Amino acid sequence: MNALFNNYSRRPISLVEGKGTIVKDSNGKSYLDFTSGIAVLCLGHSHPLLVKALQEQSEKIWHTSNLFDSPSQVKLAETLVKDQHLSHAFFCNSGAEANEAAIKMARKHTGKNHIITFENSFHGRTFGAMSATGQEKIHKGFGPLVDKFTYLPFNDVESLKQSIDDSVAAIMLEVVQGEGGVNPISEDFAAAIHEICSNNDILLIIDEVQTGIGRTGTRFAFEQTELKPDLVTMAKGLGGGFPIAGVLGTSELYDTFSPGSHGTTYGGNPLGVAVSQTVLDIVFEDSFLEEINEKANYLVNKLKETLPEEQFTVRGKGLLIGIDCGNIEVAPYIGEFEDNGLLLCGAGPNVLRLLPPLNVSYEEIDQAVDILKNVLVKQVNVQI
Ligand code: PLP
Numbered sequence: 001m002n003a004l005f006n007n008y009s010r011r012p013i014s015l016v017e018g019k020g021t022i023v024k025d026s027n028g029k030s031y032l033d034f035t036s037g038i039a040v041l042c043l044g045h046s047h048p049l050l051v052k053a054l055q056e057q058s059e060k061i062w063h064t065s066n067l068f069d070s071p072s073q074v075k076l077a078e079t080l081v082k083d084q085h086l087s088h089a090f091f092c093n094s095g096a097e098a099n100e101a102a103i104k105m106a107r108k109h110t111g112k113n114h115i116i117t118f119e120n121s122f123h124g125r126t127f128g129a130m131s132a133t134g135q136e137k138i139h140k141g142f143g144p145l146v147d148k149f150t151y152l153p154f155n156d157v158e159s160l161k162q163s164i165d166d167s168v169a170a171i172m173l174e175v176v177q178g179e180g181g182v183n184p185i186s187e188d189f190a191a192a193i194h195e196i197c198s199n200n201d202i203l204l205i206i207d208e209v210q211t212g213i214g215r216t217g218t219r220f221a222f223e224q225t226e227l228k229p230d231l232v233t234m235a236k237g238l239g240g241g242f243p244i245a246g247v248l249g250t251s252e253l254y255d256t257f258s259p260g261s262h263g264t265t266y267g268g269n270p271l272g273v274a275v276s277q278t279v280l281d282i283v284f285e286d287s288f289l290e291e292i293n294e295k296a297n298y299l300v301n302k303l304k305e306t307l308p309e310e311q312f313t314v315r316g317k318g319l320l321i322g323i324d325c326g327n328i329e330v331a332p333y334i335g336e337f338e339d340n341g342l343l344l345c346g347a348g349p350n351v352l353r354l355l356p357p358l359n360v361s362y363e364e365i366d367q368a369v370d371i372l373k374n375v376l377v378k379q380v381n382v383q384i
Pocket of ligand 1: 096123174207210
């Protein structure tokens with residue numbers, strides 16, 4: 001027992017330094033980091049341009065609050081909405097907080113409270129975001145939830161159609177459910193949602209906390225679908241490791257939050273904004289996004305060639321990849337991967353989640369797949 005609360009099941013490894021995809025622990029052992037701090041380190045550890053942006057900004061001004069004008073926040077917002085149907089941004093500090101803002105905005109704008117979300121979704125741990133999350137285990141023990149969330153089966157068009165009535169303010173979803181098992185939205189489900197939202201007074205909130213900022217090979221994952229969100233939430237990759245989050249919305253929502261109706265002291269802090277601007281200047285380049293897709297195809301093909309398809313299903317989008325191991329529980333093997341120099345996380349009981357930095361090298365991908373193969377053969381006794 002130490003002086004921290006017991007709310008995380010921590011691996012017994014203390015990571016002390018990192019460069020790109022490689023991290024070292026306090027004993028000097030190196031690992032390939034295919035967790036990226038749970039999809040946060042989109043440019044890997046200590047990217048020189050992010051270090052420079054943070055250092056330079058730290059010598060100018062750290063914090064101003066939102067009492068004052070912020071041209072750097074405006075520039076960041078403009079970068080995020082460029083060539084999008086979205087037009088405005090609000091900055092905050094975490095994915096849950098971004099989702100809180102989107103839920104509040106949807107309620108205030110529509111004057112309605114009922115929000116449809118999906119089973120196995122994950123939207124965060126604050127009361128609103130937790131209540132939006134369609135997983136009982138996340139709710140357990142915390143008493144009454146925020147009212148009026150309905151959890152429907154994901155990718156089930158019929159159940160969605162049957163649940164639509166005048167009370168629905170918004171539909172909220174992840175384009176690829178990350179924590180819930182790396183489950184991508186199906187084309188027909190996306191088309192049905194688009195039709196429902198277009199034909200009814202129902203807002204679409206897309207939670208891009210995990211999928212956004214290039215993770216799936218486009219700036220945002222919704223760009224690969226028919227979906228046209230009114231609100232998009234983001235965090236994780238947005239700061240490449242520096243905590244910053246945000247909400248993007250359409251011009252119709254501009255007046256929904258009048259001054260004083262919503263805010264956060266640290267939101268759009270100059271340090272976070274400086275780092276985030278540098279992240280976006282790199283990740284939103286077409287050539288960088290193309291490379292993500294090339295690497296993702298390479299990794300997925302290699303996994304499919306290596307892992308027998310009777311036992312393993314590889315799915316996801318871009319560099320958010322799940323290996324569904326069927327009836328194999330993955331938690332007991334995470335330590336074996338670590339012993340062999342590969343950091344991975346799970347997504348639900350049977351899915352291994354691969355979240356390498358977006359600038360991972362082909363050589364690092366080859367090494368990671370070799371480790372995966374060796375551990376599965378030696379420890380799990382899979383015939384490969
Ligand atoms: N939404 C999604 C899709 C997430 O994956 C997460 C975190 O994993 C969150 C929201 C919550 O973000 P945060 O932990 O920054 O509050």
